[in-house]
Amino acid sequence: MQLLKDAAFAIRIAVADPDFQRDFTMALSKPFPSIFKVLVVCCFTIIPLSQQKIVRDFVKGVSYGNFAETDNERLNTNILKSLSVRNLTECEGKCLINGNCFSGNYRKNKNQHGEHDCELLADNKFTSAQLMTVENSFKHFSVASTCDQIPCRNGGTCIPVYENNSYACQCPPIAESKHCEEVQWTAFWWYDANTAWPDWEEDVLKYDFGHCNSTDPYCFGRLPWSAVEDSTEMLAVDSENTVYKWQFNSSNDVAHAVWRAFHDHQHTYYQEVVNRQEWAPDVLSGNSPEKAQDSFMYRDQNGIRSILLDDDNCNCFSSLSFGRGMCYDDGSQYWKGVDTLYDPNCNMPGAGVGLTLYFRSLY
Ligand SMILES: *[C@@H]1O[C@H](CO)[C@@H](O)[C@H](O)[C@H]1NC(C)=O
Ligand SMILES: *[C@@H]1O[C@H](CO)[C@@H](O)[C@H](O)[C@H]1NC(C)=O
Ligand SMILES: *[C@@H]1O[C@H](CO)[C@@H](O)[C@H](O)[C@H]1NC(C)=O
Numbered sequence: 001m002q003l004l005k006d007a008a009f010a011i012r013i014a015v016a017d018p019d020f021q022r023d024f025t026m027a028l029s030k031p032f033p034s035i036f037k038v039l040v041v042c043c044f045t046i047i048p049l050s051q052q053k054i055v056r057d058f059v060k061g062v063s064y065g066n067f068a069e070t071d072n073e074r075l076n077t078n079i080l081k082s083l084s085v086r087n088l089t090e091c092e093g094k095c096l097i098n099g100n101c102f103s104g105n106y107r108k109n110k111n112q113h114g115e116h117d118c119e120l121l122a123d124n125k126f127t128s129a130q131l132m133t134v135e136n137s138f139k140h141f142s143v144a145s146t147c148d149q150i151p152c153r154n155g156g157t158c159i160p161v162y163e164n165n166s167y168a169c170q171c172p173p174i175a176e177s178k179h180c181e182e183v184q185w186t187a188f189w190w191y192d193a194n195t196a197w198p199d200w201e202e203d204v205l206k207y208d209f210g211h212c213n214s215t216d217p218y219c220f221g222r223l224p225w226s227a228v229e230d231s232t233e234m235l236a237v238d239s240e241n242t243v244y245k246w247q248f249n250s251s252n253d254v255a256h257a258v259w260r261a262f263h264d265h266q267h268t269y270y271q272e273v274v275n276r277q278e279w280a281p282d283v284l285s286g287n288s289p290e291k292a293q294d295s296f297m298y299r300d301q302n303g304i305r306s307i308l309l310d311d312d313n314c315n316c317f318s319s320l321s322f323g324r325g326m327c328y329d330d331g332s333q334y335w336k337g338v339d340t341l342y343d344p345n346c347n348m349p350g351a352g353v354g355l356t357l358y359f360r361s362l363y
């Protein structure tokens with residue numbers, strides 16, 4: 001045990017808001033001593049052995065951190081502070097005394113000072129999981145958390161609440177409830193990013209609902225017959241993480257034409273539904289369409305029956321756009337695939353974009 005009760009560490013800490021943003025000033029006149037995995041320092045009070053994995057109460061003189069380590073990993077995120085330390089314990093100790101630090105990277109190989117690089121981070125491996133990389137020369141450590149038990153289902157992101165060793169699940173758009181376990185949406189159409197266009201397919205809504213296997217890289221499926229127009233919602237999620245939600249509506253010409261395509265497999269030709277009522281999506285993530293989505297087509301274009309929901313039947317500022325581009329298409333090999341939901345210009349469907357369409361019944 002090492003004592004923190006050292007006059008050299010005149011530390012004032014204030015818990016400012018519920019986000020636990022800690023505003024503190026520190027006057028460190030010498031390097032902080034190394035700190036143990038679980039360091040309990042006290043002077044006048046008996047410390048309740050709480051469930052908390054990290055406590056930083058420099059006023060009461062109580063600080064300890066319980067860190068979980070993973071070998072050969074590094075969280076590649078903004079570095080709060082880079083240091084040189086003698087060992088991993090010292091690196092974790094540096095994190096503990098930095099009020100914004102919740103994890104760190106420790107380089108196992110020695111640096112030119114015969115020590116080890118120590119990177120203090122404000123992020124954590126749960127909320128920034130996509131930034132975690134395999135690097136054999138590193139060890140990653142983070143404040144132990146109930147998130148380690150992977151409580152969030154269906155792709156939900158676990159957000160640690162360190163102050164009471166708790167967590168919250170941030171659910172993807174298709175899931176709800178505390179652990180994201182309630183999935184109300186069913187996928188009926190998808191095209192995984194980087195799927196090569198299947199040359200034998202000539203209709204992007206060719207198949208009955210239920211035809212596809214969930215492991216297929218694409219599914220040109222339609223809504224099930226049992227779906228009811230005015231009580232069906234559609235959710236679209238693309239590979240740029242734009243998420244739009246629409247409610248079908250038999251009183252809206254555009255929505256109804258989309259329904260006739262997705263449910264009844266019926267064409268809408270050029271200029272048949274153009275500049276009618278707007279069918280605006282709820283934007284759950286990403287940018288809103290630049291122009292009113294008031295025009296729709298589902299028709300053959302250079303050998304592929306394609307979809308275009310946009311502002312004027314001509315490709316630019318579209319939301320749903322897949323199959324072939326339906327305006328500037330010169331028949332080239334390239335302009336087939338999927339366009340992003342948010343198209344701020346005149347992008348054509350092409351390779352590299354992924355999209356999944358889901359439906360749910362409101363009743
Ligand atoms: C880490 O280094 C400190 C000195 O900085 C030393 O007191 C401590 O015993 C070392 N811990 C381990 C686990 O080697
Ligand atoms: C932990 O704290 C958060 C934020 O104050 C609160 O929402 C949550 O209910 C607490 N959890 C437990 C288990 O006390
Ligand atoms: C779905 O695809 C997987 C992998 O190709 C296969 O094992 C499975 O039998 C398929 N399921 C159906 C219902 O076709």
Ligand SMILES: *[C@@H]1O[C@H](CO)[C@@H](O)[C@H](O)[C@H]1NC(C)=O
Nearest residue numbers: 247249250251252253277278
């Ligand atoms: C259906 O569309 C019509 C015409 O755009 C609109 O007036 C009405 O509010 C919409 N109903 C719903 C439930 O969105």
